[in-house]
Amino acid sequence: MPEPILEVRDLTVHFYTYAGIVKAIERVSFDVYRGETFALVGETGCGKSVTSRALTQLIESPGKIVEGSVIYHREDGSTVDLLKLGPEEIRDIRGKEIAYIFQDPHASLDPLYTVGYQIAEGMVVHNTVKDWKEGFKKAVDILRRVLIPDPENRVKNYPHEMSGGMKQRVVIGTGVANNPKILIADEPTTALDVTVQAQILELMNKLKREYNTTVILLTHNMGVVAEMADRVAVMYAGKIVEIGSVDQIFKNPLHPYTQGLLRAVPNPLAKIDRLETIPGTVPNLIEPPGGCRFHPRCPRVMGVCKDRVPELKEIEPGHFVACHLY
Ligand SMILES: Nc1ncnc2c1ncn2[C@@H]1O[C@H](COP(=O)(O)OP(=O)(O)OP(=O)(O)O)[C@@H](O)[C@H]1O
């Protein structure tokens, strides 16, 4: 039996805007197993980033986590609901046990500080080194670990002295500096060109193998999913519509939305960046469609779909779908 490291239940986030309440994610539930790469996939605006940020309460006003629990299983066997922790307790876990790397290295790195300083900072803040001197020394090792050539000199570089691919390696370095148990990567390669993308994905796989880190990967790119993930959750308009292994999702997609997504990408190993060829548009989340949120775009819509929200059901071992067809 795979052992869960995270159990997410009924996670719901609303944004209280002037235009109305944006129901960004609604009763999202999934497990992440220790040591796996778990992908969250779906079109732009479906709620991948909000979901991943909510896991450690990283939701800023006007957003609010209105419901749910995120049970984190520590290696010593203890468990904690991350949503019940106070600001200091969650800050202590975030960046140390659960780390994030974001899409855009330009926005993730501060132009005013050397890359060595920025890698050392995370270790100093979380007391995983005893002082800045040790932090700078470790930063050289981390640059080496993320395969930056000549790390002794590169550690003194400012971000503008590096290429985009190098900067993203540094961002990954800041993410893995404290050897997190869970690494959350939000579109880690989208801002990079294709050859650099492949190198960064390879680097993430290498780090994962070396440290048995659990990875949560957010992407709209099915090619990246096929290459990296063990299991996949497909999101649509703030809800999870299907969860399964990579094989189950690619070979036997059950939800009409997943089927549409895969038809939009005939060869999952081709690097295609946009998945927006399903007819219709993603609904407005202030007044989302009733029942199944996909029903206005669904080629197999039935009467019940407009009225009743489908729950996730296990159709074959490990393969869940939220659809009234099943
Ligand atoms: N600060 C905010 N105020 C209002 N609505 C927000 C805010 N942040 C996110 N949302 C809404 O939450 C929904 C989910 O957004 P999210 O960023 O999680 O999507 P995503 O799947 O990560 O998309 P992308 O692939 O573009 O990164 C969107 O409808 C978005 O408009």
Ligand code: NI
């Ligand atoms: Ni996002």
